[in-house]
Amino acid sequence: MTEVPCKVPQPSNICIVGGAGHVGLPLALTFVTRGFRISVYDKNEEILRRIEQGEMPYDEENGQPLLDQANKTGLLRLSSDPASVGDAETVVVTIGTPVDEFMNPVFKVIKNCADELLPYLSDDQLMVLRSTVYPGTTDWLDGYLKSRGKQLRVSYCPERVVQGHAIKEIQSLPHLVSGTTDRAADAAADLFGSLTDRIVRLSPMEAEFAKLFHNSYRYIKFAVANQFYMIANAAGVDYNRVLDGMKQDYPRDSEIPHAGFTAGPCLLKDTMQLAAFSNNQFTLGHTAMVVNEGLVLYLVEEIKRRFGELGCMTVGLLGMAFKANSGDTRASLSYKLKKMLEFQAEGVLTHDSHVHDDPDLKTLDEVLENSDLLILCVPHTEYSELQTGDTPVIDIWGYL
Template sequence: MQYVDNSISYKPVHLLQPGHADYLEELITRLETRTAVIGIIGLGYVGLPLMLRYANAGFKVTGFDIDARKVAMLNGGQSYIEHVTSRSIADARNRGFEATTDFSAASEADALIICVPTPLNAYREPDLSFIFGTVDALVPHMRKGQIMSLESTTYPGTTTEELRPRLEARGFEVGRDVFLVFSPEREDPGNQQFKTRSIPKVCGGDTPACCKAGIALYGSAIDQVVPVSSTRAAELTKLLENIHRAVNIGLVNEMKIIADRMQIDIYEVINAAATKPFGFTPYYPGPGLGGHCIPIDPFYLTWKARQYGLHTRFIELAGEINNDMPYWVVNKVINALNDRGLPLRGSKILVLGIAYKKNVDDMRESPSVTLMELLRERGAEVSYSDPHVPVFPPMREHHFDLSSIELTRESISSHDVLLLATNHSDFDYAFIQKHAKLIVDTRGVYRDSYPNVVKS
């Protein structure tokens, strides 16, 4: 393990108050010798890769999920996430991994790592019901000597203000009987360059003893651990990472609108600016923000900041720009049809790519879904093609009874517009351009000028 020294002073184990060292030393020993049992709650895009990492590191892992279908698939050696192979699940099963819906099995684990969703409610305020429900289900089965780590993105203060009282209500003394940390997830689905093991892990403890336990927990499976002074600092670190991206994407999306009005190719401008060897990082525009983090995380901080009498104008402005991008794209479609003497109502629109980014099956907060709804509301006949999403999945807020359309000469030419929303590598773009009546490109795929391509 590579340890990053942030010049944070922690008391050595032997200087902690009497009783602290007993459970802490035993837990650290079990983690370092890989005799500890790791419990991972929430087996989705974050929890499943983390489970595989601990299994590959030699730990026995128990996975918890409320979805009985997922549990049955995993116990059968099958994956339900495209970039996580069934072979890797089967290998983990051979190493002792087991999935369950029975939270009483939490008593058998030494570490409980929570990887559940943290969405927004209808008022764009934090919805921590998944965290609270998970912790409330775990606490009755917890015992002394365990560590609980929260990885779900949330506002600063959640771990200390919400999780700690729940543990204390059970009679535990945090930092002595049990250990509590926050370590934000940093998964990037489909990214082959960075794996769970190689992505540095930020970890903040509720007490110095908690931080020591957290370092041992993650240092046993992750190459580099970055300790910070508190759970609040770790929580804000995650928000800063994603707000940084959201603000810069908002900037480049606004630049795209300006460049479009000035009839300048924004991609040419970005690529030229990127040749500067210092002081510039290229970000690229799109039809909106997707994924579970970037569209949501900024609002966790804006909500919390209001409790301190602060108004996060810069962050909220970027959010407004990014949220408005699907409407801008729809107007592009309307104008492109109008130029050809066609109304949007009754037109057949084929959306190319409905995952939130290229080459994955992840549909969380996908702007493609917003585009489909806006087009449908305005009377268009909407269908989609996505090799990574063969059937439109059940979603909490969206419903389309659709399956992916195969891209043939006939299917392409039978639609009035092909709306390129997600630039999957599997698409044959030359074939699509050859047979399409009209393409609205939101991803800058068609850099050359074509009579049937409108850049959006």
């Protein structure tokens, strides 16, 4: 696949639908640095209020300074009114695309969103779908809009950044760009060409698969490490020592990760989108789910094996976010572990200084002083110097 050049457009109006979210907001702030006038349309009025008051609501490298700058320039507008898409030349959609309780994609979120926007869309606009979607969604959306009398250009350009470093990666990674017509793809290439000169052209279906393959591959890779961990641990062998030994001057294995909780709003969800697309024949994806989600169950059994029944123990969980140095608890496996331990242990104490919306959290001192056993759920940097005295610590990450 070759990267193709594109021409940088004059800064214009962009409306980002779902623009107060983890994907939409960094994208909005980055476009502002290029001189675009951005309007953020989002249903979440509480988050909009916080952004309006100058607060960057997520842990995002360089997010706060860019928000301060955006507020000063006046190039960022916030709204909870779908009519705000009306005066934009480009509408970028970054809404959440969840799976339901049966692990099936919730198709209606895109349809409902399109229905809400329909009265305000016009034929000269470009619509860029940027959420991670079920294969075929872009072509479906194009047909749906046409069936409702709207002839706007429709493009799919998936977001591929890692949460927390989005602003840097939006400007450094190549952007996958596709369109249901060449005109749509060209316009999208010009738009993202204002952020980077690295544009990779694919068809919509190829780009949709590419994004799902990215996340599924990552999910499976973590499952491999987690399964190795469980096999080694059950044999009384330290997986992290094995891994370090394997990687010593052996570049072929450099990609194998450490074991750890594989969680968050995207990896499992997108693996399951692909599984649903392939009529549940994505066996590697399903197996990865069993391994990654099962690590928590394994851990509880392992604790009971080593320390006996938990009925008279208080267990302290360190790190409740879904990943290190983030305050995002969406689909965090720490909460799954907490739920299981609450049934079995005398008490469960939790700490995470990055998380601000969980009233059960204790201070680190409280957890350290009152726990009989500690589990490092997430390797936040602040735990690297942790002094735990005589209290045993379970550290699957090999971080301590």
